Amino acid sequence: MRSFSLRQICSIAFLFSLLLSSPRFLIAAEGSHNQLTPDQISEGWIQLFDGETLFGWKSTGHNNWHVENGVITADTGPIGALHTSMEFADYEFFCEFQMDKDANSAVFVHSLFNPQDPVKECYEVNLCDNHPKFKTGGIVGLAPPDKFIPGEGGWKSMSLVVKGPLIKVSIDDQEVLKFADKSPTARKSGLLGLQKNAGKVSFRNIRLRPLLSASLLKGNDLTGWHLVPGRKSKFSIKEGELHVENGRGYLESDNQYGDFILQSEIFSNGKHLNSGIFFRAIAGTEQNPADGYEAQVRNQWDGDDRSKPVDFGTGGIYRRIPTRKVVSSDFEWFTMTVAARGPQ
Structure with a gap:
């Protein structure tokens, strides 16, 4: 039988919702890149980057987003972004990033596709150590980081908790910002996005876990x-x-x-x-x-x-x-x- x-x-x-109609779940040991461990799978994490292609992502077309040696990277062209193909609301997010000295990048939360106004059309969690006000871990135009941890200098991690109007940001497992948008126009859902503004930036181990399951x-x-x-x-x-x-x-x-x-x-x-x-x-x-x-x-x-x-x-x-x-x-x-x- x-x-x-x-x-x-x-x-x-x-x-x-999620981006995949044919998801790839790879079981790996701790420390492997772009693969979920058995514990992460049982906890409900979803891998957003397969380590090989940009499947599930869509570029604004302004720069050279591509996969190289198991990372998503961009280093030429004007300001542009790479967005998930579907929207998300309440979730936990994790990624590892690496950026050149004086680079300028960001992770977009609850974003429109190719936002023109980072205050009204997304939440721009900044990755820019030399920004005059909204340094790495801050939300551009809304909240500087409460604690500054440099994003330059090798691979670093970013963790987000996005729940209702609340966004918590951690860099290398240290909370650097807790922000609640109390405005009547607070965004409740949208695309995730990776931004390349200036210099070279790379991302890997990009994953998300829905809340309220x-x-x-x-x-x-x-x-x-x-x-x-x-x-x-x-x-x-x-x-x-x-x-x-x-x-x-x-x-x-x-x-x-x-x-x-x-x-x-x-x-x-x-x-x-x-x-x-x-x-x-x-x-x-x-x-x-x-x-x-x-x-x-x-x-x-x-x-x-x-x-x-x-x-x-x-x-x-x-x-x-x-x-x-x-x-x-x-x-x-x-x-x-x-x-x-x-x-x-």
Whole structure:
């Protein structure tokens, strides 16, 4: 008997979303670059940079953002930015950065694409040691850092906590600013952005963890879920894990969700099994059991080339867009994130 198991299913039904339709979760040892550790995965962190490409990012086109030796970097051209392709609201953010002497860079929070006014159209967390007022760790036009820690001099880390009107900034694990925007025009969501203003700047280990998550698996039963009639599958909760076996079938959530991020850990207990997570779906019936978008789960590819998925592949949107690479395998736990915001 072949089956699927799922655990740690979480959803956030608020105004935020993720950039990936085919996320790559790499399990690594502590200290590895652009890879999540097992602990970080279980804590809900999402890697925003795969270490190889600018997938999930969009440049304003003004400078030479590119990937070089596992880092995102820019060193020529006028002022410009690299933005995530989707918006976020409440979250924790982490990155490592390196900048030349006298360089000027920033991380944009809750940003419009290519903001022209850093006070009204984003929060510009500055990376500029020689700025006359808003040095590294400050928010340009709004709040200088309470404590100055230089950003120059090798690789440094930046951590942000963004929750409602509050933004906390830490450099190298030391809090340098706690700012709350109490204005009536405070921004509540937007794109993340990496800015290159002057000099060379590089980024790596870019990750984000949504706040306000809630588990969709409660206790030892299927509370919060119901079966779509007329199917063969048997669903059960065993030791905190959702098991499905015995043929085709569908399990639906009782609640409906708007914009969300959903994270799950999945184990395919058979070779090339076919499963999926439906979302934006119409309530299932015996005649039409599943009518919506399907985040495919199928760990199969053509020959030895994982970039050629079979049947859209794990992480693809079935019948719409294949995954760019099948990074998960059967007979081992893997993490998949599904995100939806409006039409994205």
